[in-house]
Amino acid sequence: MTVTAPQGFRAAGVTAGLKASGRPDVALVVNDGPLDAVAAVYTSNRCKAHPVLWSERASADGHARAVLLNSGGANCFTGPEGFQTTHASAELVGELLGCGAADVLVCSTGLIGLPLDREKIGAGVRDAAAALAVEGGAAAATAIMTTDTVSKQALAGGEGVDGGRFTLAGMAKGAGMLAPGLATMLVVLTTDAVVEADELDTALRAATRVTFDRLDSDGCMSTNDTVILMASGASGVRPAPGALAETLTAVCAELARMLVGDAEGADHDIAVEVVGAASEDDAVAVGRSVARNNLFKAAVFGKDPNWGRVLAAVGTTAASFDPDRLDVSLNGVMVCRSGAPGDDASLVDLAPREVRVLVDLKAGPHTATVWTNDLTHAYVHENSAYSS
Amino acid sequence: MTVTAPQGFRAAGVTAGLKASGRPDVALVVNDGPLDAVAAVYTSNRCKAHPVLWSERASADGHARAVLLNSGGANCFTGPEGFQTTHASAELVGELLGCGAADVLVCSTGLIGLPLDREKIGAGVRDAAAALAVEGGAAAATAIMTTDTVSKQALAGGEGVDGGRFTLAGMAKGAGMLAPGLATMLVVLTTDAVVEADELDTALRAATRVTFDRLDSDGCMSTNDTVILMASGASGVRPAPGALAETLTAVCAELARMLVGDAEGADHDIAVEVVGAASEDDAVAVGRSVARNNLFKAAVFGKDPNWGRVLAAVGTTAASFDPDRLDVSLNGVMVCRSGAPGDDASLVDLAPREVRVLVDLKAGPHTATVWTNDLTHAYVHENSAYSS
Incomplete structure (x- = not known):
C-alpha cells in the first residue's frame, strides 16, 4: 500500500520536534533508480510557500532523486529566511544522498507565517536519511499528517507493453484548506514503471485534473499544494498504452476519496x-x-x-x-x-x-x-x- | 425612520398566514404622487424568482405606484403556477388602488421551492390595502422579516436646488443568502424629492454598487434580491447637484451595515x-x-x-x-x-x-x-x- 511498494524506493518518517504534539513530522522518500524521472503539479495560489517555489524550479528538468516533506509548519510568508531554510534542507538531503540539491524536492505543511526551525529540520533530515528503508513508506505517510485523523495510502498495478506488471503507489495528506487550483494538498506518488519525465507529466496532469482538481471540501485553496510522481524504472516494465494513465488515475481517485472522507469535522x-x-x-x-x-x-x-x-x-x-x-x-x-x-x-x-x-x-x-x-x-x- | 417618512407614501404590514409562526408576512408600500417614478436593481442570479421576473418587466418603464412584498415563501422554482400567483397578486393590488397591474412591483422572500398560497396572499393584499396609512412604514418593515431579529429602517434628508429639503428613507430585510450580485435582499427606498426615473436609476446603481454590492455575509447569492427606489415628488423639492446620490448612498450604507449586524448567527x-x-x-x-x-x-x-x-x-x-x-x-x-x-x-x-x-x-x-x-x-x- 505504501510509496515503497513499487521497486526502487526507500522512505522514512521521523520526529524532529516541529510539532508541539511530539508526533512524527519529517518524511523522506528516495528514488534509487535506475531512472530518476519526475513530474509535479503545484497549487495555482499566487501566494506560494517557499518549498513550492523551490520545488517548481527543481522539478522543471524532469529529474529528482528525493522528496523531503515536513508537517508542523507551511514555511509560507516566512520571509527570505524561510526560503533559505528550504534551500539548506535540500542541500543537506543532497549531501547525505550523494546528489545535487536541485534533485531534491521539498514539501511543507502546517500553519502559514510560522518560521520553520532550521536546526530541528536539519536534525530530522539526518535521522530520516539514516532510517531510510524499503519498509519505510507507512512511517513517511504518518509523518506528513496535520489534522488528518488517518494516514492515506493507495496502490495499483498495471500491465506492461510486453507483458509483466508495474506497480504505482501514493500517499497523501490534507484535511483542510482543501480546494485545489491545479493540484491539492501534499501527495507523493511512486512507480517502478519505465517511464520518461514527459510521459509522467502528461499522465499526472490528466489524472489530477479529474481527481484532486474535482475535490472542494471547503473552498479554501492552499499555498502549499503539491503532487509529485516519481518513476524508478526498477521493474524494467514499460507500461502498455493507457496503462500508466489508468493506474495513476485509479490511485489518485482513491487518495482523493480518502481526503474527502477525512476532511476536518465533516459528517457527510x-x-x-x-x-x-x-x-x-x-x-x-x-x-x-x-x-x-x-x-x-x-x-x-x-x-x-x-x-x-x-x-x-x-x-x-x-x-x-x-x-x-x-x-x-x-x-x-x-x-x-x-x-x-x-x-x-x-x-x-x-x-x-x-x-x-x-x-x-x-x-x-x-x-x-x-x-x-x-x-x-x-x-x-x-x-x-x-x-x- | 420609515418608508412613509417622505411625503406622498402610505404603507401597511399585515398577517396573512403565510408564515407558520403567525407573524406579519404581507407588506404594501404605495406612492401617492404626484410623481410615480421608480428605479430598481435585481439579483444577477440566473435562477430568478417569479416576483423578480415580474418586477423586472413592470419597472422597466420607470413608473410604479406600489410595491407588494411577502415573507413566508420566495416563490422561486414553484413552476408556472408560481408566476401566475405573482401576476394575480399584482392585478389585485392594481384593482384596489385603481392602477394597472404593470404599475405594481412584487417582492417575495422565504424558502425556495415552496408554493405560495394564492388565497392567503389575496386576503393579505385586501387587508393591507385597507390598512394603508402614512403611519404604516414600521409595520411594513416588520412584515418583510424572515430570520432577521430586528427590522431595518433608515432615513436621511437632502438639500434642494433652490433651497428647501427633501427626505429619503428605506427599509430592508435579509440575514442569510447574503452575497449580492447586483443588488441584494429586499430593500424599498422612498423619497419625496422631485426626480425622474432615469436620474433615480443612475443614482440607485451608483449607490448599490458601493453599499449592498460590498456586502458578502455568506457567499450565497439569493434568487430574490431586489432594491426598489420610488420618488413621489410630494415635497416639491428638486435635489441640489449630488444631493440625491449622497442621501441615497448614506441610507443604503446604513441599511447595509444593519444587515451585516443582524446576519444569521454572526458574532463578528x-x-x-x-x-x-x-x-x-x-x-x-x-x-x-x-x-x-x-x-x-x-x-x-x-x-x-x-x-x-x-x-x-x-x-x-x-x-x-x-x-x-x-x-x-x-x-x-x-x-x-x-x-x-x-x-x-x-x-x-x-x-x-x-x-x-x-x-x-x-x-x-x-x-x-x-x-x-x-x-x-x-x-x-x-x-x-x-x-x-
Whole structure:
C-alpha cells in the first residue's frame, strides 16, 4: 500500500520536534533508480510557500532523486529566511544522498507565517536519511499528517507493453484548506514503471485534473499544494498504452476519496454530479458552485433536503441552462423536476455519510463530479482554534 | 425612520398566514404622487424568482405606484403556477388602488421551492390595502422579516436646488443568502424629492454598487434580491447637484451595515478594507475573496488572529500584487509586513464585534471595503434546520 511498494524506493518518517504534539513530522522518500524521472503539479495560489517555489524550479528538468516533506509548519510568508531554510534542507538531503540539491524536492505543511526551525529540520533530515528503508513508506505517510485523523495510502498495478506488471503507489495528506487550483494538498506518488519525465507529466496532469482538481471540501485553496510522481524504472516494465494513465488515475481517485472522507469535522461526503452540460467546464463550474454553497452544506449537515439552495448556487454560474428545465435529485429522489417541485423531499434519506446530488442541466452531453463535505459544528470548532 | 417618512407614501404590514409562526408576512408600500417614478436593481442570479421576473418587466418603464412584498415563501422554482400567483397578486393590488397591474412591483422572500398560497396572499393584499396609512412604514418593515431579529429602517434628508429639503428613507430585510450580485435582499427606498426615473436609476446603481454590492455575509447569492427606489415628488423639492446620490448612498450604507449586524448567527462584523490596489475591481475581488474564506471566518469566530488565511485568500485572486510586498493588519496590528511575520499577532484583540482587516496590495491608488461576518456555530445551527 505504501510509496515503497513499487521497486526502487526507500522512505522514512521521523520526529524532529516541529510539532508541539511530539508526533512524527519529517518524511523522506528516495528514488534509487535506475531512472530518476519526475513530474509535479503545484497549487495555482499566487501566494506560494517557499518549498513550492523551490520545488517548481527543481522539478522543471524532469529529474529528482528525493522528496523531503515536513508537517508542523507551511514555511509560507516566512520571509527570505524561510526560503533559505528550504534551500539548506535540500542541500543537506543532497549531501547525505550523494546528489545535487536541485534533485531534491521539498514539501511543507502546517500553519502559514510560522518560521520553520532550521536546526530541528536539519536534525530530522539526518535521522530520516539514516532510517531510510524499503519498509519505510507507512512511517513517511504518518509523518506528513496535520489534522488528518488517518494516514492515506493507495496502490495499483498495471500491465506492461510486453507483458509483466508495474506497480504505482501514493500517499497523501490534507484535511483542510482543501480546494485545489491545479493540484491539492501534499501527495507523493511512486512507480517502478519505465517511464520518461514527459510521459509522467502528461499522465499526472490528466489524472489530477479529474481527481484532486474535482475535490472542494471547503473552498479554501492552499499555498502549499503539491503532487509529485516519481518513476524508478526498477521493474524494467514499460507500461502498455493507457496503462500508466489508468493506474495513476485509479490511485489518485482513491487518495482523493480518502481526503474527502477525512476532511476536518465533516459528517457527510457529498458527490455533486452534473450531467447534461454543454461542456465539461460548465459541469465543473456548476459542481464547484454547489460544493461551495455554505447554506446547502449546512442543510446536508442538518439532514435537510433543502434543494432550493442547490438551484440558487447553480444560478450563480455562467453555464448554459434554462432554469425552467433544471432537474435536481438528492440520493435518488428527484426533488426538482423541470424547475418546479418534483417528488416528495421528505423521502430523501440523508442519514448515510455519502450523499449524491445530481443536477441535470439538459444543455448537452458533458458531465463532471465534484466532491465536497458538509458544513458542521465540528468544522467551525476545529478551525476556530487551529493556530492558538 | 420609515418608508412613509417622505411625503406622498402610505404603507401597511399585515398577517396573512403565510408564515407558520403567525407573524406579519404581507407588506404594501404605495406612492401617492404626484410623481410615480421608480428605479430598481435585481439579483444577477440566473435562477430568478417569479416576483423578480415580474418586477423586472413592470419597472422597466420607470413608473410604479406600489410595491407588494411577502415573507413566508420566495416563490422561486414553484413552476408556472408560481408566476401566475405573482401576476394575480399584482392585478389585485392594481384593482384596489385603481392602477394597472404593470404599475405594481412584487417582492417575495422565504424558502425556495415552496408554493405560495394564492388565497392567503389575496386576503393579505385586501387587508393591507385597507390598512394603508402614512403611519404604516414600521409595520411594513416588520412584515418583510424572515430570520432577521430586528427590522431595518433608515432615513436621511437632502438639500434642494433652490433651497428647501427633501427626505429619503428605506427599509430592508435579509440575514442569510447574503452575497449580492447586483443588488441584494429586499430593500424599498422612498423619497419625496422631485426626480425622474432615469436620474433615480443612475443614482440607485451608483449607490448599490458601493453599499449592498460590498456586502458578502455568506457567499450565497439569493434568487430574490431586489432594491426598489420610488420618488413621489410630494415635497416639491428638486435635489441640489449630488444631493440625491449622497442621501441615497448614506441610507443604503446604513441599511447595509444593519444587515451585516443582524446576519444569521454572526458574532463578528468584519470590514475587509483593501488599499493600494491597481484598480477598484482588484480591490473588490481581493476583499470578496477574504470575505468568502471559511477558514479565516472561523478563525475570527475563535478570536484567533490567523493572518495566513487572509493571505491564502488574497493569493486566489487575479489582482495585481507581489506576495513579498503584502501587508496585513488586524484591528490595527500589522501582523504581516512585506510578506513576512510583522508585529506580534497576540496583540490583536478580536473581542469586539467589529473587526477591521486591512490588506495593502502596494500596487496602486485604489481601495474598497467589503463587509462580511464570521463563521459560527450559530450559523451552522440556524442553517442546518431552516426548511424543516
